[in-house]
Amino acid sequence: MDSRITVRFPAELLDNAKTVKNDAESLNDLVVLALEREVRRRKGLAAHEKILAISKQIPQQPDATELIHQLREGEERDV
Numbered sequence: 647m648d649s650r651i652t653v654r655f656p657a658e659l660l661d662n663a664k665t666v667k668n669d670a671e672s673l674n675d676l677v678v679l680a681l682e683r684e685v686r687r688r689k690g691l692a693a694h695e696k697i698l699a700i701s702k703q704i705p706q707q708p709d710a711t712e713l714i715h716q717l718r719e720g721e722e723r724d725v
Contacts, residue, residue: 653677 655663667676 663673663676667673
């Protein structure tokens with residue numbers, strides 16, 4: 647579905663965008679790419695914040711490295 651809207655940009659931002667886009671892409675292409683990138687960035691940031699919030703609720707797990715070494719060497723577990 648192709649939705650069309652009108653967006654107003656500050657003149658200085660529009661001038662800067664025109665100077666950085668390459669000749670093969672339209673201004674619309676540049677805006678679409680920038681918007682897609684920003685949406686991905688915000689989703690990633692939201693996921694990161696959610697992970698941090700969950701990690702505060704869950705106690706830190708003990709380091710299992712020594713246990714793994716013992717199991718690989720066939721030693722009994724120290725329980």
